[in-house]
Amino acid sequence: xxxxxxxxxxxxxxxxxxxANLVVALAVVATTFALVPLASVFLFxxxxxAGVLGPDFLLQDPPGDLSAAGGGIRNAITGTLEMTALATFxxxxxxxxxxxxxTEVGGRAATGTRFFIDVLVALPSIVVGIFVYSLIxxxxxxxxxxxxxxALAAIMLPVxxxxxxxxxxxxxxxxxxxxxxxxxxxxxTYASVFLPTxxxxxxTGLLLAVSRAIGETAPLLFTALGNNFFSTDMNxxxxxxxxxxxxxxxxxxxPAARDRAMGAALVLVLIVLAFxxxxxxxxxxxxxxxxxxx
Amino acid sequence: MNEEVAMxxxxxxxxxxxxPTWPAEPAEPVRPxxxxxxxxxxxxxxxxxxxxxxxxxxxxLDITGNAITAIIxxxxxxxxxxxxxMDRMHEVVPHAxxxxxxxxxxxxxxxxxxxxxxxxxxxxxxxxxxxxxPTMSIADNVAAPARFNGLVKSKTASADLVEQCLRRxxxxxxxxxxxHHSGASLxxxxxxxxxxxRALALAxxxxxxxxxxxxxxxxxxxxxxxxxxDLRASYTIVIVTHNMQQAARVSDxxxxxxxxxxxxxxxxEEGPTGRIFTQPRERLTEDYISGRFG
Amino acid sequence: xxxxxRSKAGPDGLAAGPFARRRLLNGDIVxxxxxxxxxxxxxxxxxxxxFDSVQAAWPAFQRFGLDFVTGxxxxxxxxxxxxxxxxxxxxxxxxxxxxxxxxxxxxxxLLVTEFLPTxxxxxxxxVVDLLAAVPSVVWGLWGLLVLVPFMRPxxxxxxxxxxxxxxxxxxxxxxxxxxxxxxxxxxxxVPIVAALTREVFATTPRLQREAVLALGGTRxxxxxxxxxxxxxxxxxxxVLLGLGRAIGETIAVTMVIGNxxxxxxxxxxxxxxxxxxxxxxxxxxTEPLHAESLVGLGVVLLVIAIIINGAGVAVRRRFERSAGxxx
Numbered sequence: 001x002x003x004x005x006x007x008x009x010x011x012x013x014x015x016x017x018x019x020a021n022l023v024v025a026l027a028v029v030a031t032t033f034a035l036v037p038l039a040s041v042f043l044f045x046x047x048x049x050a051g052v053l054g055p056d057f058l059l060q061d062p063p064g065d066l067s068a069a070g071g072g073i074r075n076a077i078t079g080t081l082e083m084t085a086l087a088t089f090x091x092x093x094x095x096x097x098x099x100x101x102x103t104e105v106g107g108r109a110a111t112g113t114r115f116f117i118d119v120l121v122a123l124p125s126i127v128v129g130i131f132v133y134s135l136i137x138x139x140x141x142x143x144x145x146x147x148x149x150x151a152l153a154a155i156m157l158p159v160x161x162x163x164x165x166x167x168x169x170x171x172x173x174x175x176x177x178x179x180x181x182x183x184x185x186x187x188x189t190y191a192s193v194f195l196p197t198x199x200x201x202x203x204t205g206l207l208l209a210v211s212r213a214i215g216e217t218a219p220l221l222f223t224a225l226g227n228n229f230f231s232t233d234m235n236x237x238x239x240x241x242x243x244x245x246x247x248x249x250x251x252x253x254x255p256a257a258r259d260r261a262m263g264a265a266l267v268l269v270l271i272v273l274a275f276x277x278x279x280x281x282x283x284x285x286x287x288x289x290x291x292x293x294x
Numbered sequence: 295m296n297e298e299v300a301m302x303x304x305x306x307x308x309x310x311x312x313x314p315t316w317p318a319e320p321a322e323p324v325r326p327x328x329x330x331x332x333x334x335x336x337x338x339x340x341x342x343x344x345x346x347x348x349x350x351x352x353x354x355l356d357i358t359g360n361a362i363t364a365i366i367x368x369x370x371x372x373x374x375x376x377x378x379x380m381d382r383m384h385e386v387v388p389h390a391x392x393x394x395x396x397x398x399x400x401x402x403x404x405x406x407x408x409x410x411x412x413x414x415x416x417x418x419x420x421x422x423x424x425x426x427x428p429t430m431s432i433a434d435n436v437a438a439p440a441r442f443n444g445l446v447k448s449k450t451a452s453a454d455l456v457e458q459c460l461r462r463x464x465x466x467x468x469x470x471x472x473x474h475h476s477g478a479s480l481x482x483x484x485x486x487x488x489x490x491x492r493a494l495a496l497a498x499x500x501x502x503x504x505x506x507x508x509x510x511x512x513x514x515x516x517x518x519x520x521x522x523x524d525l526r527a528s529y530t531i532v533i534v535t536h537n538m539q540q541a542a543r544v545s546d547x548x549x550x551x552x553x554x555x556x557x558x559x560x561x562x563e564e565g566p567t568g569r570i571f572t573q574p575r576e577r578l579t580e581d582y583i584s585g586r587f588g
Numbered sequence: 589x590x591x592x593x594r595s596k597a598g599p600d601g602l603a604a605g606p607f608a609r610r611r612l613l614n615g616d617i618v619x620x621x622x623x624x625x626x627x628x629x630x631x632x633x634x635x636x637x638x639f640d641s642v643q644a645a646w647p648a649f650q651r652f653g654l655d656f657v658t659g660x661x662x663x664x665x666x667x668x669x670x671x672x673x674x675x676x677x678x679x680x681x682x683x684x685x686x687x688x689x690x691x692x693x694x695x696x697x698l699l700v701t702e703f704l705p706t707x708x709x710x711x712x713x714x715v716v717d718l719l720a721a722v723p724s725v726v727w728g729l730w731g732l733l734v735l736v737p738f739m740r741p742x743x744x745x746x747x748x749x750x751x752x753x754x755x756x757x758x759x760x761x762x763x764x765x766x767x768x769x770x771x772x773x774x775x776x777x778v779p780i781v782a783a784l785t786r787e788v789f790a791t792t793p794r795l796q797r798e799a800v801l802a803l804g805g806t807r808x809x810x811x812x813x814x815x816x817x818x819x820x821x822x823x824x825x826x827v828l829l830g831l832g833r834a835i836g837e838t839i840a841v842t843m844v845i846g847n848x849x850x851x852x853x854x855x856x857x858x859x860x861x862x863x864x865x866x867x868x869x870x871x872x873x874t875e876p877l878h879a880e881s882l883v884g885l886g887v888v889l890l891v892i893a894i895i896i897n898g899a900g901v902a903v904r905r906r907f908e909r910s911a912g913x914x915x
Contacts, residue, residue, distance in 0.1 A: 003796050003814045020808035023695075024703050030695035031712065034782075037775045038719050041730045097626035105620060113627050115901060120634070122829060122897040123890075124836025126863045130870075130886040131637035134644050157630070174425035178489070181383055182439040182496065183415035187619035192438060196429040215723025218838040218863070222870055242725045242839075249729050249843060258733070265726045276721040280714065 045266040052263035061230045066247065067254035073264045075230040076244040082232060083145055083224060083240060084213050087152035092206060094153075095160030100190060102161075103168045114165075121158040126218040128154045133222040145231075145238030148224025155216055156209040163205025167198035204282045211275035215268065217242035241268045334359040334500060334530045335380060340394035341558075342375045342384055349375050351558035353394075355549055357500075362522060362531040364545035364567065366538055368587065371551040372559025373534045374504050380532065381417040381502055382410040398500075415443055418493035422505040424485035426477030426492070433473040435488055436460060440495040455495055463491035464521050483514025490521065494529075501525065503533040507540065519544050538583065542571050550579050638890070645884035648877060656884060662849040662865075664873070669881035671862070671888055673851045677766060678861040678892075681841065682834040684770025685777060689834075690827055692774075693781035700782075701789040702807055702815065713786060720779035728843030731772040736763045736844060743767065743856050751854070761856040764846035769861070772844055773837050781830040784904075788822030789815050791911045822907040828900030836893055838863035862889040 060072035098117070102110040132151040137143055171194055179189040195202070217240075220226070225237040226247060241264055248261035335357035342350035350372040357363050357380075365373045378384040379392045382403060396403045403413050426435045436459050437452045446452050456473065460466040465487040469480070477488060486506060493501060503522070507515040522531055522544055535541050541548055548571070549564040563576045574580045581587055648669060649656055659670015696716055700709040743761040751758035796814045805813065816823075838861075846858020847868055860868070866882050866889075873879040 003799075003817055016806050016809060020806035023698070023808050023811070027695040027699035027703060030692045031699050031716070034692050034696060034716060034719065034775075034778050037730070038715070038722070040734060041722060041726065044730055044734050045726075094626050094630060097623050098630060101620075101623035101627040104623060109624075109627070113631065115898075116631060118901045119894060119897045122832045122836070122893070122900070124838065124863055124893055126836070126838040126866055127886050127890050127893065130641055130866070130883060131634070134640040134883070135633075135637045138640075138644075154634075172425075174421060174423050175427065177383070177386070177421065178425040178427070180386055180411075181381065181414055181419040181421070182492070183411040183413070184439060184442055185411060185614075185619075186616045188442050188615070190619070192442065193427055193429070197427075199429075211721065215721075215725070217723070217725045218867060221867055225871070242723060245725045245729060246839060246843075249725070249732060252732065261729055262733075265729050268723060269726055272721055272723060273718075276718075 041269075045262060045269060049259075049262035049266040052259045053266065057263055058267070062228060062244065062260065064228050066251045066257045066260075069256035069259075071260075073241065073244055073260070073267065075227060075239045076241045076264060077267070078230070078232065079145065079224070079227070079239040080214060080241040082234070083149045083152055083220075083238060084210060086146070086149035086234065087156055087213055088206065088210060090149065091153040091156040091160055091209065095157050096164050096195075096202065098157075098161045099164035099168060102165055104186065104190070117158045117161045120154075121162065124218075125155060125216050126221070129219040129222045132219065137223060142235075143223060143225035143237040145224050145234040145236065148220045148238055148240065149234070151219035151223045152213040152216065155219055156213045159209040159212060160202075160205055163208065164198070164202050167201035167205070168194060170201070171197055200282065200286055204279050204286075207275050207279035207282070211272050211279065214275065215242060215272050217246050221246075241271075332359050333357065334399060335532075336395070336397040337376075337380075338395040338397075340376065340379060340392060340396060342372065342379055342392045343390065344387065345389040348556065348558040350379070350392075351554060351556070351560045353551070353559075353561045355561060355564060357530060357532055358547060359499075359530050360526060360528075361546040362526050362533060362544055363547045363549065364541035365532065365534045365549045365551060366536070366541045366582075367551035367559065367562075368553065368582065369536065370559070371553045373536075373551050376551065376559070377502050377504055377532060377534045378419075380500075381419050382413045383419060385410070415496050416498050417500045417502060418496060418498035419502045419504065420486070420489050420493055420506050423509050424482060424489050426480075426485050426488050428476060428478040430477055431474045432460075432469050432477050432480070432488060435477040436491050436495050439492060440497075443496060445496065459491040459494045460488075462494055462525065463487045464517065464524070465491060481514070483510050483517055486510060486514065486518060487521065490518075494525075498529070500530045500532065503531065505534055505536065508536070515540075538571075542567060550574075550576075550582060552578055552582065641883055641890075642887055645880050645887050648880040648884040651877065656881070657888065660851060664869075664875065664878050667875065667877055669877070669884075671885055673849055674860050674862040674865050674885060675888070676851050677845070677859040678835050678863070678889075680766050680855065680859070681770045681773055681845070681861055682831055684767060684855065685773035685834045686827065686831060688771065688774035689778045689781055689830060693778050693826075693830070694785055694823070696778070696782045697785035697789050698811060698815075700786055702811060713783075716782055717779050719775065720783075724776070724837065724839040725843075727772055727776055728840035731768060731840060731844040732764075735772065736768055739763075739768055739771070747854070747856055751856075756854050757856070758854045759856065760854070762846065762858060764844050764858055765856045766845065766852060766859050767855040769841045769845040769859075769864075770855075772840050773834050776837060776840060777830040777833050780833055781826050784826035784829060785819075785823060788819040788826060788907065791822075792818055821903060821910065825900055825904035825907055828896060828903060832893060832897040832900055835861075835889070835896065836863055837861075838867050842867045862886075862892075 057072040058077065059074055061075045062073060063071040098113065102113055129151055132147055132154065136147040136150055140147070175193060175197065179193050184193070220240050220243050224240055224243065226243040227237045227239040231238060245261050245264045245268065248257040248264070251257040252261060333356045337353055337355040337357075340350060340353045341348055353376060365377065367373050375384060380396060380403075384390050384392050392404065398413075398417065401408075426432075427438075430438060433453075433456045436456045437446065440446050440455055441452060446455050457466060457470075460469065465484060468484060469475075477485070480488060486509075490501075507518050510518065519540065522533065525531060526546075533541075533545065545567045547565065548567045550562045550570065551559045552562050554560050563570065563574060563579045570579065571583055574583060652659060652669060655670060657671050657675070659668070660672045661668045661670050662673055663669075700713045704712060740761065740763055743765070746757055747759045747761050792815050796818065797810050800810045800813050841861050842864035845860060845864055847860060847864070848858040849860050849865060852859045862885050866885055870879070870882050873882055
């Protein structure tokens with residue numbers, strides 16, 4: 001990859017200056033262009049959905065018939081929280097262990113694992129849904145919140161592995177050497193030195209993974225399926241916020257369904273944004289404290 | 295068996311093969327008479343490699359007990375590498391290895407049946423850059439490695455150990471009121487003394503110090519040098535330093551290494567410090583001491 | 589063992605001596621085993637899931653053979669299942685998405701890394717990244733209720749204008765279409781491509797940049813001579829990874845693509861992608877061959893995704909290595 005200075009040989013400096021300004025203008029236009037949908041989505045949600053939100057909306061369950069007005073999204077909120085929590089319990093330890101495997105054992109096995117995980121990050125989430133369906137739903141014979149959690153865990157896992165690995169990589173060498181020189185065993189070193197040092201980064205990675213999993217619909221379509229009633233039973237089909245939005249949106253010819261979808265969408269976006277921004281803020285705070293030598 | 299003592303570890307210096315309990319007053323360790331001024335570490339024909347590149351050539355050296363041995367020489371002469379071979383830290387770097395005999399109290403440290411971590415618990419190391427564990431308090435920094443290795447079990451024994459070691463490292467008075475503060479909250483000189491205390495907590499017999507003062511200011515340097523002189527009575531100290539005056543001030547014996555034409559360091563001369571600095575036998579030694587090179 | 593002082597340990601002493609290696613239930617060995625087990629089990633489990641899915645889809649593959657991939661009819665009522673309409677849909681929407689998203693993402697990355705001072709650039713980058721935080725289903729909802737009505741007159745205009753000459757750009761324009769789906773996917777992949785491209789541009793060696801400036805070059809010259817050529821490989825990686833994301837996009841697509849299981853004649857026709865047809869039909873597929881074929885579509889999508897994402901990761905690795913060297 002070499003630079004190419006040939007272009008500098010062109011004669012008119014005025015022409016080049018004009019081109020430079022043109023590109024800046026284009027870049028500004030492009031950025032604005034890209035941000036229009038963002039503004040539009042927020043405006044859309046806030047204006048059209050704000051009327052729907054209210055304590056009832058959050059505390060009641062939806063009516064059995066989607067086209068009927070009234071009711072709320074309670075079962076979707078609890079379902080999403082439950083499934084995401086279980087998914088985190090599954091994905092976090094496994095993900096951290098895999099990251100430890102990559103850092104500690106290394107070698108060809110680790111390179112292969114890393115590649116595998118990297119591809120997993122970008123895998124279409126519907127494919128993940130099919131996988132978990134063919135493994136768990138078929139075996140159990142029914143849809144369940146548990147299967148949904150497994151699918152979400154599969155989505156979260158690669159994110160957790162990548163961010164934990166990054167954190168472990170950043171542990172300063174003096175710390176690592178100091179632990180070795182003290183004759184500490186490796187597992188002890190990880191448990192008492194490395195992981196505590198990396199914990200804030202790992203936590204941030206978890207937050208980002210959670211914010212991604214909360215918004216996913218496709219993995220839940222064939223695993224948790226959805227449920228019109230309130231249920232906390234992991235063995236039963238379970239409703240999730242994205243699922244509720246999706247199903248109501250497909251029936252958006254009915255105003256009640258449309259309103260419900262928009263209200264739920266606003267709630268979902270707010271939740272996801274909260275996690276996302278919290279994660280970012282933590283990353284920024286850590287970078288700042290590192291640079292000021294805390 | 296005394297409740298305070300956790301594990302019996304058989305190392306030659308221990309009286310009754312039971313680790314000294316840590317009473318409130320510092321106790322003089324009883325040494326079997328034949329170990330006074332005996333050779334503690336015996337190096338014979340030691341070579342050290344990074345991959346195929348030899349960095350230390352054919353060094354034979356005796357390290358005397360209860361004395362400070364300084365290893366001096368210009369940069370690149372393999373001093374640090376040689377030091378790290380003595381507690382099997384050299385091999386931690388990928389593709390690094392050492393050959394030859396390094397005998398500690400008659401035991402070949404590089405025998406295949408030997409656990410490197412156990413070696414490092416008996417031969418402590420202090421690094422150039424102070425590296426207390428940032429996520430642990432001052433007290434934990436001292437006590438945790440000892441706790442992990444089973445040297446102390448109860449809380450009182452732990453606290454006694456902390457005080458014991460911090461006193462020996464001449465740090466107790468300065469930190470006794472803030473033992474729970476983070477290890478990283480101290481000044482450079484204090485951090486280095488904390489690292490010394492931490493190394494002492496494992497009750498090693500030998501303390502290896504790799505340029506321990508080069509990251510410190512002159513005042514802190516003097517404190518560490520004083521500390522070394524005090525510790526000499528109970529420990530065997532090997533210090534690598536590029537500061538000749540420091541070697542002359544502090545050490546009992548001095549070894550001079552320099553880089554040969556093949557890029558590997560070799561031992562030029564070794565002997566009592568007084569003699570090395572006033573009547574060196576080798577021309578190279580005299581040149582280095584008088585500043586003609588290095 | 590208590591009470592013995594050893595000052596010399598002979599060969600036997602080593603095995604039981606103070607420094608002896610602890611065999612077997614050594615904490616470290618257990619530790620490594622557990623970590624390796626986590627990695628191995630995960631990979632094994634996923635492998636098992638792939639295997640199960642291929643097995644489930646096998647009857648469909650057997651029945652149709654290669655025609656499964658090349659067949660243009662997808663008709664549950666006639667139990668004929670061919671995947672080509674969906675492959676076509678996936679490719680078309682992804683192409684539209686890339687064509688729209690990549691130039692915009694590159695320009696955004698240039699703006700943030702080259703034209704704006706860091707203070708301003710960072711918040712802009714964060715806001716662009718927020719595009720990625722919006723869940724797919726919300727983009728779909730927005731697409732359905734806001735974008736489709738908005739685009740209808742535009743689509744109509746193009747269809748009536750150049751569309752008369754180029755059937756590909758012509759009617760019908762019912763609203764949901766490949767084109768709208770492409771636009772929505774473009775919006776969703778802009779932040780990913782932009783973030784990666786930003787990283788690529790940020791690693792341009794300072795030395796080279798300053799060389800151009802010292803020769804009197806403008807900022808555009810710096811970009812043209814240094815940033816873009818050196819970042820070529822990284823840019824390719826970013827595009828590949830954006831493409832990988834685009835082909836997998838399911839929910840937003842299925843809400844705005846019109847759900848027609850055939851190859852539409854123009855970009856304004858309704859259609860389907862591999863991902864969206866699975867989402868749409870799976871839960872209603874009562875007939876076993878239908879369900880098996882849908883899983884088969886999933887396998888096809890998986891293969892495409894592995895190829896594209898694998899290539900993207902490989903190219904990204906290559907870029908990272910040479911960027912590391914170039915410093």
